[in-house]
Amino acid sequence: MSDISTFGGLDGSGGSGASDLFQILRDGQPRTRTELAERMGLARSTVTLRIEALMELGLVGFVDDSVPTGGRPSSRIALRAGSRVVLGVDIGASHLRVAVTDLAGHRVREATRTIEVAQGPDVVLQAVVELSNGLLAESDRTAADLLAIGIGVPGPVEHRTGRPINPPIMPGWNGFDVPGFLHDHFRVPVLVDNDVNIMALGERNVAWPSVDDLLFVKVATGIGSGIVAGGRLQRGADGVAGDIGHIRVHHGGGVPCHCGNEDCLEAVASGPAVAAKLRDRGLEARTSEDVVRLVQAGNTDAVHAVRQAGRDVGDVLSACISLINPSVIVVGGSMTLTGEHLIAGIREVVYSRTIPLATQHLQIVQSGSGLDAGVLGASMLAIHHALSPQRIDAMVNGLSAPPAGVGATK
Numbered sequence: 001m002s003d004i005s006t007f008g009g010l011d012g013s014g015g016s017g018a019s020d021l022f023q024i025l026r027d028g029q030p031r032t033r034t035e036l037a038e039r040m041g042l043a044r045s046t047v048t049l050r051i052e053a054l055m056e057l058g059l060v061g062f063v064d065d066s067v068p069t070g071g072r073p074s075s076r077i078a079l080r081a082g083s084r085v086v087l088g089v090d091i092g093a094s095h096l097r098v099a100v101t102d103l104a105g106h107r108v109r110e111a112t113r114t115i116e117v118a119q120g121p122d123v124v125l126q127a128v129v130e131l132s133n134g135l136l137a138e139s140d141r142t143a144a145d146l147l148a149i150g151i152g153v154p155g156p157v158e159h160r161t162g163r164p165i166n167p168p169i170m171p172g173w174n175g176f177d178v179p180g181f182l183h184d185h186f187r188v189p190v191l192v193d194n195d196v197n198i199m200a201l202g203e204r205n206v207a208w209p210s211v212d213d214l215l216f217v218k219v220a221t222g223i224g225s226g227i228v229a230g231g232r233l234q235r236g237a238d239g240v241a242g243d244i245g246h247i248r249v250h251h252g253g254g255v256p257c258h259c260g261n262e263d264c265l266e267a268v269a270s271g272p273a274v275a276a277k278l279r280d281r282g283l284e285a286r287t288s289e290d291v292v293r294l295v296q297a298g299n300t301d302a303v304h305a306v307r308q309a310g311r312d313v314g315d316v317l318s319a320c321i322s323l324i325n326p327s328v329i330v331v332g333g334s335m336t337l338t339g340e341h342l343i344a345g346i347r348e349v350v351y352s353r354t355i356p357l358a359t360q361h362l363q364i365v366q367s368g369s370g371l372d373a374g375v376l377g378a379s380m381l382a383i384h385h386a387l388s389p390q391r392i393d394a395m396v397n398g399l400s401a402p403p404a405g406v407g408a409t410k
Contacts, residue, residue, distance in 0.1 A: 018050040019392035022059060026387060028104060030063040030076035051077055053396045058083040059103075079103065085141055086386055087132050087186075088379030089151040090195065091124060093117050093169055093221035097372075098131040100139050101379035103147075103387065105205065109135040110375065117154060120172035125181050132186070147391075148189045149182055150382030152198030152374050154222055159239045162192035168258035169222060189391075191381045195374055196242060197233055199367075200226025202377030203330050207368035215326040216373075217244070219313060219342060220288055220333035223266045229324055245270070247316050265316050269309035271335050277305050288334040295338040306338045310345020317346065318353040325358055332367030340366075 021036060033051065037044045054060040061083075063076045081104035088107075090097040094117070099110035111131050117124055128151075136142065155167020162179040164170055179190035200216035208214055212231040218224050223245035227234040234241050245266035252263025255273070267273055271288025278285040278294065281301050285291055294302035317329065329350075335342055347364050354362075367373055385391065 017046075018053045018396045019389040021047065021050045022054055022387070022392050023389060025054075025060055025077065025079050028079050028081065030078040032076050036077070053399060054392075056399060057395050059392075081106070082108075084147050084386075085136075085139070085145050086147050086379055086382035087135075087149040088375045088377075088382060089128055089132075089149065090198065090374030090378055091117060091128075091151065091153045092195065092374070093154050096124065096127055096131065097375045098128060098135060099375045099379060100132075100135045100141065101383070103383060105376070105379055105383060107375075107379070109139045111135055117170050117173075121176040121178065121181065125178065128182065129185050143186055143188075146186055146188050147386035148191065148382040149186060150198070150378035150380070150385075151178065151182075151190065151192045152195035152378050153178070153192060154195045156238075156240045156243065157192055157194050159193065159235050162190065164192075165239070189382075189385055191385050193235075193381060194224065194226070194239070194242075196224040197226040197235065198377035198381060199332055199373040200228055200330075200377065201233060201380050202373040202375070203332065203367055203369050204228055205380050206373075206376060208328055208330070211328050213324070213326045213328075215242075215317075215320065215324065215329045216367075217313065217317065217329060217331050218333040219269070219309070219331065219335040220271055223270050223313065223333075225320070227324060227326075229326075244316050244320065247319075249312050249315065265312060269312040274302075274305050274309050274335075278302055292334065292337045295341060303338075303341055306335070306341045307345040309335070310342040310347075311349045312345075313342075314346040314349030315353070318350055321350065321354050321358050321362070327361055327363070329362065329364045330367050331364065332370070332373050334371070336366050336370075 021040065024039060033044050033047050037047045059080060060077050061080045063078045081102045085100050085102055085108060088099045088101055094114060096113045096115050100108045102108055113127060113131060115124060115127055153164055155170045156165045158165050163175050163177060164173040167173050178192045182190045196216060196218045199218055203216050204214055214228040216226040225242040225244050227242045246259050246264045248263050249265050249268045252268045254262050255267045256262055257264035257267035271291055274291050275285040275287060278301060283294060283301060285294060291302060295306055331343055343364060343366055350364060351359055369376055
């Protein structure tokens with residue numbers, strides 16, 4: 001093994017130096033030692049030592065030339081995206097999706113299970129453990145290959161601790177130590193966030209990587225939004241930025257909401273809320289899926305109800321646009337399976353009630369990643385953490401740590 005002490009930062013900060021080189025290689029583009037040395041302004045020998053540390057971790061490796069030249073083998077180095085994996089977990093009101101993902105964000109294995117989040121954290125998180133272990137085994141992976149876990153949950157989350165805080169549709173989850181539960185099983189960092197924040201990350205990574213100001217709106221069993229401003233996810237002071245589902249709709253008619261208030265957008269325009277309105281008209285509808293089925297069957301009452309739900313969402317979004325001025329609004333969630341009817345209602349109100357300067361370049365579109373946005377975003381949350389400079393430094397420094405039982409501490 002190389003002398004890891006030679007990888008220390010030049011400023012004495014304890015950084016490995018290899019982390020800076022790794023951030024360059026994260027884009028997957030192969031580069032030679034000379035190219036890396038020139039880009040970093042370092043001696044080729046120094047770069048070689050840092051490459052050796054990353055190779056020892058299995059994070060980078062040599063790339064074979066695609067066309068034989070008859071000369072020396074290629075010395076280009078690139079990210080080994082398949083060397084390690086993360087888990088992306090999307091917990092919804094009535095579903096659970098888990099994916100094993102490589103370090104480039106490509107899904108290796110995934111599974112979905114129908115489960116009610118109202119069954120409580122012990123039941124749901126045990127299902128996460130079972131699905132995750134099964135997927136790792138199917139992928140010929142072990143817990144040793146796992147770097148991090150990202151999770152989205154359908155309620156407010158205190159970002160610092162990863163604990164749900166008074167989530168209206170998650171009985172029994174308030175203050176539950178979600179990261180601690182899963183860390184006990186997998187012994188890796190666990191990142192938890194609101195499901196719509198997670199979906200915003202997934203959608204931006206898949207469809208809008210160059211857009212710095214984006215609003216992702218989920219309309220399903222609940223309603224919420226994830227805000228990307230200046231290229232960064234905005235969580236707010238207490239992690240509830242984007243919680244538009246509990247903004248009051250003035251013509252709601254006194255509809256009670258799970259949160260204890262009346263006429264919240266979620267209580268008026270979510271899938272179950274639309275289903276309730278259709279039941280009042282004598283139709284068989286209880287869930288978002290029932291609403292989608294009626295719309296797809298061409299039921300006029302269902303189409304009109306969905307269009308009105310879009311108008312109600314658009315009414316709230318009009319105020320949001322004036323505050324954060326996004327260039328793209330992406331609409332996702334199960335209610336988008338009704339086709340253009342929901343988005344047409346949103347556009348109708350937004351473009352008529354918002355000043356032209358804020359909407360002249362605004363795009364309002366349906367999610368390109370669809371129902372996969374949550375699990376994709378959860379994976380990206382885990383990847384960004386696992387491959388951050390701090391984590392790479394910790395792994396490189398760990399190469400020279402004493403073996404367990406010889407002065408090592410937990």
